Amino acid sequence: MGDNSTSDIIINKSATSHIGAVDFENLSFGNTFTDHMLVCDFRNGAWEKPVIKPYEPFLIDPSAKVFHYGQAIFEGMKAYKDTNDDVWLFRPEENFDRFNKSAERLAMPSVPEEVFIGGMKKLIEIEKEWVKKGLGNSLYIRPFMIAIGSGVIAAPSTQYRFMIILSPARSYYSGEVKVIIAEHYSRAANGGIGAAKAAGNYSAQFYPTKLANEMGYQQIIWTDDATHTKLEEAGTMNVFFRINDTLYTAPVSERILDGVTRKSIIELAARENIKVEVRPVLVSELIEAADNGSLKEIFGAGTAAVINPIVGFSYQDKYHELPKLENSMALELKEKLTNIQYKVAEDTFGWTVKI
Structure with a gap:
C-alpha cells in the first residue's frame, strides 16, 4: 500500500x-x-x-x-x-x-x-x-x-x-456454542454473492438460525448448496476442524468469505509448526472423526470473537460432544493472535498499522 x-x-x-x-x-x-x-x-x-x-x-x-x-x-x-x-x-x-x-x-x-x-x-x-x-x-x-x-x-x-x-x-464472549450441521438451508450458492460481504448474505441466515436456536443450538455449520456434504462456514464465521493435530478448513470460493482472521490463523499456525490443510472437508469425515475420537476441536474464526470454540455439533438428530482439552489449539492460537493485535508480542508478519 x-x-x-x-x-x-x-x-x-x-x-x-x-x-x-x-x-x-x-x-x-x-x-x-x-x-x-x-x-x-x-x-x-x-x-x-x-x-x-x-x-x-x-x-x-x-x-x-x-x-x-x-x-x-x-x-x-x-x-x-x-x-x-x-x-x-x-x-x-x-x-x-x-x-x-x-x-x-x-x-x-x-x-x-x-x-x-x-x-x-x-x-x-x-x-x-x-x-x-x-x-x-x-x-x-x-x-x-x-x-x-x-x-x-x-x-x-x-x-x-x-x-x-x-x-x-x-x-466478545457468547458462552458455550453448540451447532447443528445444515441439511437443507444454504448460506450461499455457486455463482452467487457468498464471497462478498453483502448485507443480504446475513439476512438470509436469520431464519434458519432462528430455527436452530429454537432447537437449542446457537449457530449453524453451513454446507454446500448442491450436495450438503461439504462443511463451509459456522454462523457468520469461517470454521476450522482439528482432527488429531492437524487443522482443516475449507478453501475460499464463490460461496465462502475470505476472512481476515481465517488467513491470519493459517499463517500463524504455519509459524508455530501446526499443520493446516486447506481443502474441502466432508460431513462424513467429521462424523467418522467424532466416532473414533480423533476429532479434538471445532472453532469459528472472525473479527468480533477472533476465535470461538464449539463444544459440540448435531447431525441427523445425533449430537456429538467434543472432548474438553487442557491444551486447546484454538485458545493457544487466539492468545498468540490477540497478543499481536494488542502489541503485547512482536508482530513478525507486519500486520499491525499505527494510527
Missing part, C-alpha cells in the same frame, strides 16, 4: 461528547457509537469530498435502491490501544481490498484508498479516547456502502453513500 493519508477532508466536530456517559465495563456489542462518523457520497460518476461529522441519523428517499434491490456491503474491523496509548489497526489493507471486491460483485463503485483507509485513520485519530487499553478492549470499525439513488426500476444505482461508524467493544 502507498501513502493513504488524506488532507482533502471536511471536519465538522461535535460541540459536545457523550463519552462520559458510557459505561465501558458493561458494553453490549455493537450498540454504542462514538461521537463522529465519516460520510462520502458518490454522485455524477465521482466521489465527493469525505466529511467527518457528528454521529446522527440522515434522511434518505423511500425509493432509494438499497431498500428495493439490496445494494449494500460492509466490513468489520477493529482498532486496539497498546500500553503506550498508541492505536493500531490490524491488516486494514485486507479489508480495503475485500470491500472493493464486494463492491465490484454488487455493481457498486470502488472506494479510493485515501477515503477508506485515510478517512478511517483521521476518524479514529479524532475518536482516540474511545479506544480503551487492556486485553479485550477494542474499537469496532464498521465501513459500509449503500445505494442512495432513487427510483424503483431494477437496475444499479448511480448514487452511493460510503460511511464509517465506530463502536467501542469489550471482549
